[in-house]
Structure formats: structure tokens, C-alpha cells
Amino acid sequence: MGLGSDMYRQQILDHYKNPRNYGELEDPDFTHVGENPSCGDTIQMEVALDDAEETIEAVRFTGDGCAISMASASMLSERLHGMSVDELDALDTDDITEMLGVDISPMRVKCAVLGRQVAQDGAKIHRGELDPDRTRTKTEE
């Protein structure tokens, strides 16, 4: 099939139907919610850090959206475990498409990177580097 259906390989569909790390943490260091205004996809990421606040110890996400955004957030949640905060900051769009293992059509890239954006913005707000009022997203109380 072409680009559209090719995006829906088994791995994507599996993560969409059986999302990993789905839910909330009891005591997250930060929680952040992001929305993709063009399609209404919403993702919340909760992250717990180690005492030094350098390494990600636990991640949970919840959300509502298309298979691409949900599968991407699910796969990202697995990858973030044990990742350093610096490595999270450095994740770019290519890393996400590589993680997904499929070509993402240009109109759908925003869906694929939403989870990454939410995690990165959440971390920046947590460190005081980003004004929550100046993001498209909002921090949960």
C-alpha cells in the first residue's frame, strides 16, 4: 500500500490497541498536557525523576487521539524509562519517526511528535525554563 496504510504496520496498531504505560503516576515530578489543535488529539504525560532530577524513572500517559499519536506516545513512554533529561531534550522528529519504524506522511507528523512535545515542554516548565502560559499546552495542577 501507499504511505497512508503503510503507516499502520502491526507494531503501530499493537501500541494503539494496547498502549504501554497508560495511566497516571502516584507522585509525578511533573505532569503536562498537550493538544494538537489541528486534529484535537490530546496527550497527558506524567514523569517521575530520580533524586538528582537527571534521569527519568517512570512515565505514564493518557490521551485521546488517532493511532499515530497514541502509538507514538506509547512507544515513547517505553523509551523514556531510564533516559536522561538531557537525552529527552535532544529528541527530534527524526528520532520519533525512527522509533515508529514507518514513514509518516507530512500531514501526520504533528500527530507523531505530540507525545514528545508534551514530555519536553513538561520538563522545561519543571526546570523553570518555559513559561507555562507561553506554550500551546497547559500544566495540570
Next chain:
Amino acid sequence: MGVQEQYPFDVEAARADFPILDRKVGGDPETPGEGPGDDTPLVYLDNAATSHTPDPVVDAIADYYRGYNANVHRGIHQLSQEASVAYEEAHDTVADFVGADGREEIIFTKNTTEAMNLVAYAWGLEELGPGDNVVLSEMEHHASLVTWQQIGKRTGADVRFVEVTDEGYLDMNHAAELIDDDTEMVSVVHVSNALGTINPIAELADLAHDHDALIFADAAQSVPNRPVDVKALDVDFLAFSGHKMCGPTGIGALYGRESLLDEMQPYLYGGDMIRRVSFEDSTWEDLPWKFEAGTPSIAQGIGFAAAIEYLEAIGMERIEAHEDLLAAYAYDELAAIDGVEIYGPPGDDRGGLVSFNVDGVHAHDLSSILNDYGIAIRAGDHCTQPLHDELGISASARASFYLYNTVEEIDALVDAVGEARDLFV
């Protein structure tokens, strides 16, 4: 008898006027995994977003640029005269098309949205205040909803929404409750771009006028595909866009009653809309030019008129009958698929579009998969976010039809929707 034999006009002959319908897109569902290709016939079912442009309209635009391109109302020279006459006569064509009294009642705008804003600014900001109210419906497009919502905030006027019933119709009892002596404007979509509902504009006009309120019909989804007469609907304002009716983008029309337009102050100031200017003050040009400041969309206006001539040659009753046929067929075929939920009124009582969801398949995923089959549909909230909130969904898929669509194209849609569902189940 096949549905095709019920076509009210020669659809294949009409398709020949639209070369874009012959192009290939996307990939090939027969050769999975080979990535994007360019070998699948286009099935264009996104006409409520924009329609395609037939050769006679493209030719009319090209003829203007190749033959008599000039600014209007400025030059004494021959090209300017020719351009001015064609541009002015385009207003007459539009006026005749919707039953207006003349060009004085037809203002060319960028699109329906700008027409809505013109009235909201030129009339709303002047006339509305605390204690007044504007009545909309829950199925308004953002063009009307956001505009009146914000004008309401600026003027202190209350903005009210007539509820939509579970069947997708306007609750006319609720409309009768909401429209009262403090109502100044009733602004309602004629045919819903999300539900396909055909709203009873004439009935709402009676309600509005009984309370000395005005009525504005958003006719973006009705004028392209059915006979619309401003006198029969008894509306005070009505707006529509050229690009949804075989015309170019960048042009639309506002119909307004001449007596109302006469009283309204200009919305945009500048050249072409003035009669006399001094350093101290200015006076305005006659209607409709008072509302068309600056160099207008000349080629687009001429193309708009050519589009109307194209539609009239087929006949608006026939186009409506064809859309009715396709909508009813698509509704029945889609409804027969397990897990498909359709929004809005029954298939035999709607405009030519069907919005739906497939259980377990997000509308964006569905649209991506259909694209592989060459099928173009819309996925999202169709600029009706509050309505989607009411429906309890974040997005829906929408197939919308026009005069050149066929039963075979709907069959292709239905097959592909089934394939997409199988992929996810």
C-alpha cells in the same frame, strides 16, 4: 434499475469539463508495502471543503488575464472599461442567481467568512449592546459562531444557541423560545456542513421578523447545490463562497437588503469605495462599491460569474436531485457497515454530505488509509468544534459530493471504509 440510470443529467459529460478528476494520486492498494505511488484514480469526496473548477471557468479567468487585464473603475482606457464592465456584470449574474433585486444588493467578498464579518462589524458593532441578543444554532460553522461570539463580547449582547435534536434537526420550539423582542439578529446556517441538515430558513425568518429581528443565512453549503432565492427565504442577509460552487478561491458574495446596506457604514475604507475625499472628510460610493474597498478580486469575480453560468447550464434543480441521489445512496451503504455511526438526519433528508465515524478507527487514521485508495475526504471537526463536543466526539470523517461524483465513487468509498475497519478490528 441501477442508480446511475436515475442521474438527472449527463454526469460523464460534466466530468469531462474537470480534467483534475482524471489525475492519479496516492498509492496502489493492490501492491501493499511499495510505498507512495501515483497510480490510483482520484475519488474526490471533499466538495464541502472546496469544489473543483471546470474548464469554462478556468478559461474565463485566463481570458481576462490574457485579453483584458486592467484595474476596474480607474482607467478611461479600453482595457479598464472592458474589465470594469465584466466585473460589474458579474454582480448582476450573482444577483440574478439568488433572486436579488440587482447588483446593489450583492457585495463581493473574499468568502462567506468575510461576508459574515462585514455584517458583524458594519451592522453588529453599531446596532448591538447590552440587553440585545443574537440567536445562532448549535450547528453553526465557526465562520458565524466565532464572529458573533466575539461581537457579543465587544458589545455586551447575549449570544444564544438553538439546540440540535438527537436526529440532527434544529429544535424549532427552542428557537421560538430563544427568539424574543430583544433579539436583533438570527444567524443560522442554511445547510449544515457537518450534519447535512437543511434548516427551515423561511420559518426562522418569520420568527425573526415577528420580533423585528434580522436574519442572516450562511448559505455556503446550499447555494452551490440547490436553487436558493433570497425572496422565497425572506432573508435580510445571505452569504456564500465561489470556490464551493465551481468558482475560484478568493471570491464570495454577501446579499443584503438594499435598505439595510444603505444605512450601514463601510467596513473597509480606502480607494474605490469613495465618492469625494477631502483632508477633513469623505463620502461613499453607491452600492455595492461602498463595501468593496481597494482593488477587488477582479479575475475571481469574473470566474465566479462563469461558474454560475456553468451551474445554470446544468440546472440547479438537477444538481440538487443528483446530490440527493448520492447522499441517500452513500447514507444507506455506509450505514450497512458494522460499526459505522452517521451523524445528522436520514439519507433522504439532507444535503450532499455524510459525516460518520467507524468504531475503533480515528477519523484521521481513516482518512490516511482512504488516501491510499485515492479517496479524498475530510477528517476533523469541520469548523464545528462545539457541535462535535455536543456529539461527544473529537473528530469525524466527512464525505461530501458534487455534481461530478458518481455512484461508483461512493462504492469505492464504502469498500475502502470496510478495508480500514478490517485493518483495525
